[in-house]
Amino acid sequence: MNVAVPPLDLDRPAGHPAPLIDLFARAITYLRVSVTDRCDFRCVYCMSENMAFLPRADLLSLEELDRLCSAFAAKGVRKLRLTGGEPLVRRGIMTLFSSLSRHLRSGALDELTLTTNGSQLGKYAADLKSCGVERINVSLDTLEPDKFRAITRWGDLAQVLAGIDAAQAAGLKVKINAVALKGVNDDELGDLVAWAHGRGLDITIIEVMPLGDIGDDRLGQYLPLSIVRSRLTERFTMEDIDYKTGGPARYVRVQETGGRLGFITPMTHNFCESCNRVRITCTGTLYMCLGQEDAADLRSALRSSESNEPLYAAIDEAITRKPKGHDFVIDRRHKRPALSRHMSVTGG
Ligand SMILES: C[S@@+](CC[C@H](N)C(=O)[O-])C[C@H]1O[C@@H](n2cnc3c(N)ncnc32)[C@H](O)[C@@H]1O
Ligand code: SF4
Secondary structure: OOOOOOOOOOOOOOOOOOOOEOOOOOEOOEEEEEOOOOOOOOOOOOOOOOOOOOOHHHOOOHHHHHHHHHHHHHOOOOEEEEEOOOHHHOOOHHHHHHHHOHHHHHOOOOEEEEEEOOOOHHHHHHHHHHOOOOEEEEEOOOOOHHHHHHHHOOOOHHHHHHHHHHHHHOOOEEEEEEEEOOOOOOOOHHHHHHHHHHOOOEEEEEEOOOEOOOOOOHHHHOOOHHHHHHHHOOOOOEEEOOOOOOOOOEEEEEOOOOOEEEEEOOOOOOOHHHOOEEEEOOOOEEEOOOOOOOEEEOHHHHHHOOOOHHHHHHHHHHHOOOOOOOOOOOOOOOOOOOEOOOHHHHOO
């Protein structure tokens, strides 16, 4: 009988855990960590108004989050993004950024970054920069104060714009993320692109994804980016470019502004074949795919021993279960969320 035996990793020095390669030969080099499921906004596409959050006692401590991130860095993750919920509302979060920055200095990580709603950037932008953060993503779906309040329910546009100013003043490169929402901001996306490029910012437009019960009908929000793109061509000349940030966006250069514009199209274009990422929740649950329910509990492995060996074994086992792709569908027959989990649990 012919049995395929995986090659022995003879070149690997003792004490260095094996890198993460899944069964479809994808190397896992990008980890997103949701450090809290809480948020100071209640965006209509992300949360319901009355969200039930996890009990604080279930959360990993900042030290445990550090140990978990460090274990992934030891296993070949090169890019680490803290997200949420709103990462900057987690108490003591700058301690975590500060301790993780040692992996930038040692060369274990290429990039430490975050996705934020921008509300706390006025307070933290300079500290983030001094922790080695270079680029950040700020979510902003509209430049109209009333519409901003309607989308985020609790947010204040002026505070977010001041946060973006603070980030730029601190020397952080800011990329804007805007979710395309039918009948809400679709008429404004061209203006948002012109505004971002006018400030020297990249911008990415994202298709809304069916995650979590938000007390509304997804079909009402969903706007395929093929439509957004064809509307934008009425105003802008867009040239495909080969720019990559390690994420799933496909970029164009807008001739009129000279700026970069990305499209993230999980619904209309499936980019799973090149997926290099996994996600961890603030309770230490590892999701191998944003669009599937399968998950692995790393908290037990983390707490079972002071040695990282059980943790490495749990991570290795989970990666063998990384699926080929997601099964998101939004159509008239699928009005329910594809997954009961909200985006704030795993981060965007
Ligand atoms: C969950 S938030 C977490 C980080 C931070 N609070 C923020 O808003 O940037 C990350 C990203 O996910 C996006 N997002 C949330 N729910 C979404 C959904 N159902 N479909 C598509 N994008 C979503 C947000 O717009 C944001 O850009
Ligand atoms: S998208 Fe971000 S800011 Fe908005 S509710 Fe979700 S976690 Fe909060």
